[in-house]
Amino acid sequence: MTPLLAIRGMVKRYRNPGFTGLVGRRSEAAVDGVDLEVQPGESVGLIGESGSGKTTLVRAALGLLDFEQGEVELLGHPLRGLSKGQLRGLRGRCQLMLQSPDASLNPGLSVLEHLLESARLHRPQADAGEVVADFAERVGISHRLAGLPYELSGGEKRRVGIARLLIADPHLTVADEPTAGLDAALKAEITDLLLATRSPERGHLFISHDIPLIAYACQRVAVMYAGRVVEELPVSAIGAVQHHPYTSALLQAAGFAVDCPPALAAAPAGRGLPGCCYLGPCPLALPCCSQQAPELRALADADGPGQHRVACHHVAPGVSP
């Protein structure tokens, strides 16, 4: 089955202007060699602290940001080969919900105008008015159709974003921090709305630093730190296997019962340095960690082969090639 989204070895650099833009131009790799796949019928989670490159990875994968190295296949089409028009044609079937939905609504347009535009764009044959009424009802925003974005609450703005997304009926739904800043009740409802399109040929990619939410919504999860995926595992294996030290620290902070030595002082992420990116704060660092960056290696502990992969010399010591 061709994956909905396949990212192989992506590297995306940001030029840090340095002093006066001339001296000391350092380019930091926001995304430093990442492989990630979303199969049809699957919901994948992507967790990591702010600044780990999650958002950059996703925007580059959807062709919104250009990237230096690596290959991306979107719904089976290689991204590099697509013309602007073809890429826009694909957009309908892979939708992105941004982190701050109140920023992604046009402040001058009412909710009704937003939904009508999506209906005319993605469902040209259907009657726009009916489509809008149906989906507004489904996400519970029909009582605020006349409102302007600044009159809506955070939750209501997210509902408008989801309504537009559902109207496009995407095969791949990518949600960047969909429930940041919402309280428990709203968080659950918004997540359920996003999962409404779950079906064998559709896939979801959830990005968040809220691990319990990912555990609830996804089947597989990848952990990112300083631009690299340091661990990939099925959600059922959370807390039941030996984790990458960074994942353990994340799980412990989120209240999961995980016994692992506390991380050292919060040293800055080691980007662009040889060796493991988690070297600074890692309590289990070995001498070889500083020379050679660990590869993602499969561990046989989770159910099924190759399900649980960790990039750490300590947890998954690789047989030197």
Add this chain to the structure above:
Amino acid sequence: MKATAWLGVGLLLLVGLAGVLTGLLPEAWLPYDVVADVSPDQAGLAPTAGHWLGTDHLGRDVAWRLLLATRAFVGPGLLACLLASVIGVGAGAISGYLGGPASALVRYLSTVTASIPRFVLVLLAIAINGNSTWLIGAVAGLAYSPAVAEAVFGRIDSLKRADFVLAAQAHGLSPARILLYHLLWVNCRRMVGRHALNLFGYLLLLETTLSYIGGFGVMEPQPSWGNMLAFEFGYRTANIWGVWAPAVAIWLTIFCCGLVSEALAERRRA
């Protein structure tokens, strides 16, 4: 829009209509001849049936001169607004969407033109190129266009920075629709309208000031709200309308420009 704003719109339309009509119709068609209508013996008459607002110190009809004076600033005002809007929106949109060096150039031009006081610039332009109200309109429009460009650029840039453009692209909208409809039409049309109204008010202020001080702008015997006021100063004629009619006309028109401009401010706090 509030009721007072509609009042303002009504008055501005009246003034505009008067200016356009008196400007376009050839001199012969007008029932009032500016030069011939001098009758010293009827100087300073109070308002009568024949002269709705009485006569000035040379016996000329104040009401007709008040009406004819509108052609001195309405034509140039519309020219200035057209120039400022077309150049401003064009430059603002291009630099807003491209960003980078284009936006830096617009900001630089806007700072430079803002650093020369507009009244001084217009004065210099007339001194060099000869005294015509159309020139005043053109120079004021050109000098104001960077301000419009910077405002349009600012609005587009803030929407880009708030990821709105990225979200629209991700949803599948074409760049042209995003720029023309979402950014310019929906978000900038009221703002450009406000700038045009403020410019029209400023143009009236400019023309009447030049005509009042004399030497530039509209010279006697052609009527302007500015020079009508200037000539009444010395003569304490019985007809108070000679002084108050142009004064109130100037103040009311500029105030209405501000009123309508304020009413155009959107209700949204982006």
Add this chain to the structure above:
Amino acid sequence: MLFPILRLLAVFLLTLAGAVLVIQLLLWASPGDPVDLVPNGDEIRAQLEQEWGLDRPLPQRYAQFLGRAVRGDLGTSLTYRPGATVTELILPAAGRSLRLLIPSLLLAMGLGIGLGFATAGRTSFVRRLAQVVSVAPVFLLAFLAVHLLNELAFYGMEAGWFGRPDWFALPDTDSALKTALAIAVLAVGSGALAEVHAAVEDEMVMLRNAPFVDAAVARGAPVWKHVLWNLLPPLATIAYGRAAFFVGGLVIVEKVLHLNGAGSMLWQACRLRDYPVALGITVLAAAAVCGARLLGDLVRIAVDPRLREAAQ
């Protein structure tokens, strides 16, 4: 700390050079030949062409004018006071104008802040009143003020209360009352008061609801220190934003009330088509506005660390 100041100085010089370029463009783009616009142009055509570099293309002419201007040589007056060097003419006049400009700018800011504090968010009546009064053009306010004064004096004289006051029929006599009137009119006229008051009031409302003000109240700390300190950067922006309008208004006020400063000199120079003097004063005006902007920016980076860092 040094880098932001250097950067602001560079902006000042760059903007001023740009302004001079615009002025030169105005001269260069004029359809006719500027020399024959000058009354005694034909006899001194050779001198004019050499001094203005009319025969050379725009870039050289601009470089020549800029080179001389930096050394303080703005050429010699042609018709206003033939033979006198422009710099000696305009600098004393500019001094007299500053004595009018600075107090009126301060008065406008003072009135704006006072009204802003008084009405922050409460009654919009004062804001409406300020707008109604302030929108009248400077010359109209001056005209009405003088007209009113004369009517009162006339009425007083007829009623025998007092003899003919010396300031009667004001514009021709020179008096402290006229200067005060000029300052007041310039501070209020052509929208100055309304804009400053509206901007200050919006800033006040925003600061009143700012989280750090609420936190200061919760800590029992005095609020006014925080509010005033945070008002400084926006006030600096408002001040240099209005500077260009004030210099423009200055020309009008000086001409209407017959005060002899750089403004009325500019008007005379334009009437007599004395381009060196006119250009000299315009460059000075642009320098004044750029200077105000430089001063405003310096205050802003001194007060706001985020701006200091952004300018790094």
Add this chain to the structure above:
Amino acid sequence: MPDRLSLEGLRILAGAKELVRDVDLQLEAGEILALVGASGSGKTLSARAILGLPGPRPGVVAAQLELCVGGQVLRPYQGLTEAVAAGRPGRFWRRAAQAFRPIRGHLVGTMAQDARGALDPLWTVERQVVEALSLGDSSDTPAAVLGRAGFRQPQRVLGLYPHQLSGGMAQRACIALALARGSRFLIADEPTTGLDPTVQEAILVELQRLAGEGIGVLLITHDLRIVPRVADRVQIMDRGRTVETLPATLLSSSSSPEVRSLIDATARVAGGAL
């Protein structure tokens, strides 16, 4: 007799709409009381009432607040009921600043949700701490105050501006300001929202350390997961009323429907952590 803060019969109105109805709140020294509820349940309004902070019009219309600290008893809301009964609440609120001066920042400190926003962006941390200290008569140095709030090297932070502080550092600076003049109680309004998990953990540990030193902490949050680990008692509010008050460890076994719905929503979203 241990320091105690007791608020009874709190009633807050916004126009005619009743936001909070007869809420009681007891907080002892050295205890962490978690005030929990969905957004809009009135928990923040109730906490602000302890400091008499401005709120909706007419705001607090009835409250008996009693602060016993070191034998001294304060009743700031004295005179409110009479003023409201006479239909002239303004008469009380005009003198409220004096009535609450000994409490705000002296006896009760506060921490806002947006820590960086609660600091004056134009002042250094040092200058803000000096201002807080100058209001009282304590002879502490700013560095000592910051040290008590958990900064390992206070010297490094003194010269920084709020926008240069990380989320965790800003929260700690707010703690320092809140306790600069020896407050016995601390109101922490959603201190962990928006922080990364590891930083959240550090702040909660800090609150537990302060409670250990005898400070009464009122922890306002909508995140039920942290309550059993951090709080001693928990008070659940819903639509302006106190639903239930019970020891934090018994939270998951509570019977009332509102608590159950809150727990279910959090469990569904929070996984097995509760």
